Structures are given as structure tokens and as C-alpha cells.
Amino acid sequence: MNKQKDFTFFSKLMACANMGWWKANLATLSYECSEHIAELLGLDKTGIISFEDFDKRILKGEQHLTAIYALGVLQIPESVYLLDTKRGAVWVRSKVCFKETDEEGNTIVYGIVEIQDAPDMASAYQALQYSERLLRKIFKHLPVGIELYNKNGILMDLNDKELEMFHVDKKEDILGINIFDNPIFPEEMKKRLRNNEDADFTFRYDFSKVGQYYPNSKKEGTIDLVTKVTTLYDDNHNPVSYLLINADKTETTVAYNKIQEFEEFFELVGDYAKVGYVHYNILSGQGYAQKSWYRNIGEADGTPLSEIFGIYRHFHPDDRESMIRFLEDARKGAAVKFNHEIRVLRADGAYTWTHVNLLVKKYAPQDNIIELIGINYDITELKETEEKLVKARDKAEASDRLKSAFLANMSHEIRTPLNAIVGFSSLLASTEDVAEKELYNSLISHNNELLLNLINDVLDLSKIESGYLELHPNWFNLAELLNESVAEYACQVPSGIELRTNYPEQDFLVDLDRLRIKQILNNFLSNSLKNTTRGHIEVFYEIDSCCVRIGVSDTGRGIAQNMREKIFERFEKVDSFAQGAGLGLSICKSIVDKMNGRILIDSQLGIGSTFVIELPCQSVQV
Structure with a gap:
């Protein structure tokens, strides 16, 4: 076998795969790189570069130093970073393979490196590391207590909320205790835990019964706990640990009761004032609405909102069109507010009026969110009152006009018979002709009757208006x-x-x-x-x-x-x-x-x- 030939062949094969090898000397704090990597970094034929110079080439990564120099003892065998090369910025994944000691007693570390053509794999690696840190942060600060035990029941870890709930000063004081020795933990739950059965239960934790089980600063008093127990398994479905989640039932109950009280109060206000509230995501079709909101638009309580928005089966066709147009504009980001009076068809065939207000609270279609907040209220009585007021106003204005005309007519109607009475009375006194006197008397009598009828009508009208008819x-x-x-x-x-x-x-x-x-x-x-x-x-x-x-x-x-x-x-x-x-x-x-x-x-x-x-x-x- 020709070792040199094999070395040349495998070096060429790795170069074709966009890979190379490196050798780190911890004594000289330098790398020796394969020809492909040396060419990428612009090194001379020796392919040697110091740790310090190499670190300067790193533009972005999880570590600001190389894996070897930073970790020394090789705790993390792999790292990803953005490297400055002759080809520009390139994502690199470097992996430690093994180490050995040379003839002079120096530690030599060997590894391979992969040049990424795109940042996808590097980004995935970084996302994984970010997720791990995020999960650890959530675990630490979650507002419920979390305990992690190994398969033998030994406490391996717990979060800060657990320390606070059980009045423990520091984690080290409690790690290593066995859950099966806990004098307060229910025996039934211990049995289910041994059988790897998940369970949810509530029990009263009495601090006076803790005894020597673990050191704590509270020696008396109780808390009501809601506890969830579950078994964690490995890839082969073998149980490896137990997870306990504890929540203080008192705090939860108080908070729940306050929410319930507020919801009931808000429902009561909504029912009394005929005001409804809705919260809806146009893109996901998810949301929440009050009973009064459903009632104000003629829908049955609990109808899925996705079957209401954009359909509006009970709206007047003209109003339905304007609502649908707004939703389409809201999807495009062209509209943020809607304020209209809507006619709603009821079961008896009559229309009522509802005032609808919609507001786009959050517009983030890239996150599948176009969030609407809506308030509606029944204005049927207001509309009816408004209509009555308009009619009353029109009637008052018409009455005012008619009364003005009436006064003008009255002056004419009264003056006409009076003029006839006065005129013919004067002629009656000056004439001697019997036929003329009879005619004048007849005309005077007729006009007297007209005047009397007119006065009677006015008196009757006065009685009717005053309610004394x-x-x-x-x-x-x-x-x-x-x-x-x-x-x-x-x-x-x-x-x-x-x-x-x-x-x-x-x-x-x-x-x-x-x-x-x-x-x-x-x-x-x-x-x-x-x-x-x-x-x-x-x-x-x-x-x-x-x-x-x-x-x-x-x-x-x-x-x-x-x-x-x-x-x-x-x-x-x-x-x-x-x-x-x-x-x-x-x-x-x-x-x-x-x-x-x-x-x-x-x-x-x-x-x-x-x-x-x-x-x-x-x-x-x-």
C-alpha cells in the first residue's frame, strides 16, 4: 500500500466534498491545515496558522475563540462560526476527532472541518443551541415549581419557583433527596410513580411534617398544591427520569376567581348595556367573543367566529357588503378602522340596529396574525327614539307652519263675516225697501252663524288640546x-x-x-x-x-x-x-x-x- 498515494487520494476526496483536516499543537498554540483549508485561508505551503491569528479570522460564532483554545480539555467537540477567507465570509463547522501525545510529550488534537455553501446547517445548529439556552431560562424562571428526579427517585434539579414555594435557601441544600422518602408525598402517588403512570392530583402540603427530610426555613403552615407527575423516556422508551410540576393552588384559585368575577361582571355589564366584545385573528380564524356580542349581531352563542366573519348571514345586504370590503382591506393592510351602523335581521323578520366598531390591533401577516378587536352595541332603542324625535320635530315644524297659516286664515275667516255683518247692518239702517231689508237680515244672520261656528271650532280645538273634551x-x-x-x-x-x-x-x-x-x-x-x-x-x-x-x-x-x-x-x-x-x-x-x-x-x-x-x-x- 502506498501511504503517500492514499493520503493524496483522501485529501483530494475531502477537498471535493468541501472538507479538510487540521492538527492543533497545544504546545505551540498553532494549527496545521490541509491543503484545501490552507488555500482557503491564504496560508503558505506549510499550512500553519497560530491560534491567535485564526481567532481573528472568526467573524461570528457561538464562541469568540476557537474550540481548541477555548475549551482546552475538549468538553465541546464541535463548533460553528463564520470565517473570513479568500472567498469571503464562509460558514464553517469544525469537529474534534481525537487527540494523542507525540514523541516530545506534546498534546496533538486532530479534527476535520466542513465548509458550508449556505448558512442553513449553521443556522440550525445555532438555533438548537439557542433553544437549549431558552429552555434552561424558562426552566429557571417558570412561575410554577419544577422538580427533576432520576429513575431511582433522586432529585437532580429544580427551578427557582420550587425553592421559593418550599422555602429552601439554595439548590445544593436539597439536591440528592429521594422522593420516595418524602413523608408528605401521597403513598398512592409514589406507587403510580414507580409504575411509570402519569398523574394529576391535589394535596395539602403540611410543613410541620417535613421533619428532617430536607432543610427549610418554614416549620409550620400549609399550602394547597396542584401537582402533575410524568415519566420521561429515552429513544428506546426506557424510563430515565421523573418530572414533577407543582402549582400553588391558593394563588391559582384566587387568580381564577378574580378572572371569573371579572368575566361575570363584564358579561353583566354587556347584558345590561347591550355591549359586546370580540377578539379575532383574521388569518387563523381563532378568537373569543362575549354572549352579548353574538346576540347583537343575531348569532347563536358559541358559533365559531370563522363562520361569522366574512359571512354575516344576518346582516342587511348593503351592510354586509361594507363589512366584507373592510375585512378584505384589513387583510391587505389598507384599512385599520371600521365604524358603522348595521341592520341585523331577526327571527321575526324585523331589522334591529347595531353599531359596530372594529380595530386592527396587530398586523403581522408574516406571523399569521391580523388581529382585530371589536365592540358592538345595540342601538335599536336609540334609533327608534331618534326616529320619534325626527317625527316630533317635523310635526312641530309642520304645526308651527300650519298655525302660522291658521292665524292668517283666522284673521281672514273672522274678518270676512264681521265685515259682512258691519256692512249690511249699516245698509239695513239706511234702506227703506222691505225686500232689501229681508235680504240684508238674511245675510247678517248667515254671517253670524259662520262666525259662531268658527268660534265654536276654536273652542272645541282648545278643549281637545287640553284634554277636556x-x-x-x-x-x-x-x-x-x-x-x-x-x-x-x-x-x-x-x-x-x-x-x-x-x-x-x-x-x-x-x-x-x-x-x-x-x-x-x-x-x-x-x-x-x-x-x-x-x-x-x-x-x-x-x-x-x-x-x-x-x-x-x-x-x-x-x-x-x-x-x-x-x-x-x-x-x-x-x-x-x-x-x-x-x-x-x-x-x-x-x-x-x-x-x-x-x-x-x-x-x-x-x-x-x-x-x-x-x-x-x-x-x-x-
């Missing part, structure tokens, strides 16, 4: 009352119009307020006479077992569809130029409402109108 029902013959009104208006009927009646064959007595019935009927007749120029006006009534219907129909000009409801409002008239203040029908409706009845109207433009009052009452056939 009173009814005085009594028995009377309905046909006689209607005939009386017809007779009073017969002289006012123009030529070409027929005033007629249509009654049942038998007369009836009814128990109603006679004066109020006549007032309503006179108003209907007066309106028909004002609006009818041809055809007829008919007064009629009908009676059944529980109610009476009294009406007036005409062949007048009729009423437009959009005016049929308005004419019953105060100060409203179909024709603003027609005589009257626009109070009659409004007063009639108030009287009928007081009698628990209703007014019906049927009218067509150019054909005529029919007004009917329907009143509950007792009746007797005469």
Missing part, C-alpha cells in the same frame, strides 16, 4: 236628529243639487252624545255643500247589533289619494281658497276617537266622496 251619551231617535240637520241645511242647497236621505224602514234609538253626532254630521254636510255643484248629497245611516254607521255621500269634485289622510290633520284643507279654517274634520276625528270609533272615507276625483263614522253603541228599534 267630554261626552254626554243619552238615548235619542237617530232619524229625527239626521232630519233636523238636513232641514237646517236645506235652505243652503244650490239649485241643481238634490239633498236626500236614505234610512232603514224602522227608526232606532241610540245611546250616543246627541250634540257631538250632530256636530260631525253638520261638518260632513257643510263640506259636501262646499264641494258639490251638481248631482246630489245623501245622508244615510245603518245599524247592526253592536255599532251604528252614519254617513254623507255626494257627487262633488272628490279628494286626491294623497290628501285623504292629511285632511284629518289640523289646519289642512283640500282647497286653501275655500271658506273655513281647516279644523272641522280634525275635530270630528278627535270626537270619533274619543267615542272609540273610526272615520272611513271613499273618494274619487270628479266622481264624489263618501264620509262615514262607525261607532260602537247600543240601539233599540222604535
